[in-house]
Amino acid sequence: MSDPIPVPDHPEAAAAAPAVSILVISYNTRAMTLACLASVIAETTVPYELIVLDNASPDGSAEAIAAAFPAAAHPELRLIASRENHGFAKGNNIAAREARGELLLLLNPDTLVKDKAIDRLVAFAGRTPAAGIWGGRTLTGEGRLDPGCVFADQTLWSLVCRATGLALVLKDSPVFNPEMYGGWKRDSARAVDAVMGCFFLIRRSLWDALGGFDLTFVMYGEEADLCRRARAMGAQPWMTPEAEIIHYGGASAPRVDREILKMKARVTLARRHLAPWQRPLGVLLLKAWPFSRAIGGASLARLLGREGGASGHWRQVWARRREWQEGFPALPHP
Numbered sequence: 206m207s208d209p210i211p212v213p214d215h216p217e218a219a220a221a222a223p224a225v226s227i228l229v230i231s232y233n234t235r236a237m238t239l240a241c242l243a244s245v246i247a248e249t250t251v252p253y254e255l256i257v258l259d260n261a262s263p264d265g266s267a268e269a270i271a272a273a274f275p276a277a278a279h280p281e282l283r284l285i286a287s288r289e290n291h292g293f294a295k296g297n298n299i300a301a302r303e304a305r306g307e308l309l310l311l312l313n314p315d316t317l318v319k320d321k322a323i324d325r326l327v328a329f330a331g332r333t334p335a336a337g338i339w340g341g342r343t344l345t346g347e348g349r350l351d352p353g354c355v356f357a358d359q360t361l362w363s364l365v366c367r368a369t370g371l372a373l374v375l376k377d378s379p380v381f382n383p384e385m386y387g388g389w390k391r392d393s394a395r396a397v398d399a400v401m402g403c404f405f406l407i408r409r410s411l412w413d414a415l416g417g418f419d420l421t422f423v424m425y426g427e428e429a430d431l432c433r434r435a436r437a438m439g440a441q442p443w444m445t446p447e448a449e450i451i452h453y454g455g456a457s458a459p460r461v462d463r464e465i466l467k468m469k470a471r472v473t474l475a476r477r478h479l480a481p482w483q484r485p486l487g488v489l490l491l492k493a494w495p496f497s498r499a500i501g502g503a504s505l506a507r508l509l510g511r512e513g514g515a516s517g518h519w520r521q522v523w524a525r526r527r528e529w530q531e532g533f534p535a536l537p538h539p
Contacts, residue, residue, distance in 0.1 A: 209327040223254040223281075225327055225406070226304030231314040232260040233271050238455065242274060242282070248318045251327050253352035255282040258292040258300045293402070294418035294427040301409075301417055309412055313403035316343075317451040326406050326448035328386055329394070337411045337440030338432060340400030341448030342391045350390065351452055355397040355444045356402065357384050358433065361473055361483045364490035370496055394445045399432035403452050411440055421533050425463075426470025461521045465529050468495065468522065472532035492530055495522040 226244060231238040238257070259267040267286040283303065291299060301309055308330060310323060322341055330339045357363070360384050363384045366372040375381040377388045378417040386397070400406075405428060415434050418427040429526060432442055468491065475487040499519040522529075 214461045218331050221252070223306045223308050224252045225308040225323065226301075226306035226409075227253055227310045227312055227323070228259065228297055228304065229255065229257045229312050229314050230293055230300065231257060231262060231266050232290060233264045233266065234314045235262065235264045235266040238266055238376040239269060239273050241312070241314050241316050241444070242270065243319075243525045244318040245312070245323065246279070247505045248321050249323045250321065251324045253281060253323070254304070254306060256285065256300045256303055257282065258285040258287060258291075258296045260292070260296055261287050276349050292423045293438050294422050294424070295420050298417040298420070300303050301412060304409070307409050309407050309409055311402055311405040311407075313452060315453040316403055316493040319449060319451060322450050324446040326404075326445065329445040329447060330406055331442075333443050335441065336396075336443040336460055338400055338435055338442040339406040339410050340397070340442065340444045341404050341450060342444070343401070343404060343452040346451060346453045351454070353392060354391060354401050354452075355399065356401070356429070357386060357398045358478070359384060359429070359471060361479065361487055361490075364475070364487055364494070368493040370497055386532075387501070391444065394443065394447075397444050398442065398445065399429045400442050402428035404448075407518055411435060411438070414438065421473060421536055423466070423533060424470075425467045426474050429470075430472055430477065461518050461525070464522045465525055466519065468529040469533050472529060476532055488530075492526065495519050495526070499523050
């Protein structure tokens with residue numbers, strides 16, 4: 206069966222609609238998911254509900270969540286133990302249908318909430334209601350800034366910069382690294398094109414108007430597509446450094462497999478959102494990007510007397526290009 210199996214609703218939780226519904230979609234990240242949920246509960250005081258959809262994890266995640274957060278002690282948490290892996294986009298769409306809050310917060314299971322980050326993000330949304338979508342600042346597990354917490358649209362120019370290596374060599378330049386807003390340390394509040402899906406707050410009415418995530422995007426790219434569609438409807442995503450989380454990143458898939466999914470997403474975004482005359486060149490530049498990274502990385506490694514390095518996984522991405530060069534397959538019409 207494809208339908209999820211929800212844990213029964215709790216009368217205590219249904220008494221009042223929460224300010225924010227926090228959606229966590231987990232797959233095979235049992236220990237991280239438990240730590241994430243514990244951090245939400247410890248660091249959040251704004252009225253909330255916590256909806257966890259487990260995508261049929263073989264590591265016993267659903268059972269561990271139910272045991273660690275029993276219904277009697279945690280009526281704010283609802284677990285949906287799915288019988289199949291729906292992926293990130295569909296999993297969030299399913300969880301959102303169960304949500305009752307005016308705001309939806311998408312939170313990855315490989316994150317840790319710190320310093321009342323959810324409270325701070327909800328407060329920021331209250332001060333900037335016209336934005337419709339909000340994000341915070343993310344740190345890596347080592348405590349370094351993750352600049353990918355927000356990003357600009359993929360354009361023909363940004364693809365030229367990536368394919369030629371300019372974005373990598375001149376990563377602090379807003380001209381040559383435009384997708385990453387080169388030079389901006391995510392230390393000020395500002396409007397952005399898109400917010401990463403690991404810590405993604407959206408007004409429920411806007412989510413419903415957009416129909417949630419486009420299920421073409423199985424994993425990666427879904428938030429970029431949604432933010433583009435939201436901006437076309439008049440929304441304007443914003444980011445605040447006041448709300449900060451830790452994001453370990455990529456815990457549920459090997460690195461090369463993640464990069465292949467990201468390349469599929471990028472090709473799909475190019476074919477969907479670039480101007481018609483730009484699409485063939487955009488896809489060609491995307492095909493050139495991992496090749497240039499592999500060749501450039503290997504040359505640099507030889508120059509420095511090192512073996513392997515980042516070029517190794519890019520060589521694998523290039524070797525497996527048949528898997529990603531057409532993007533995600535189009536969904537059949539109902």
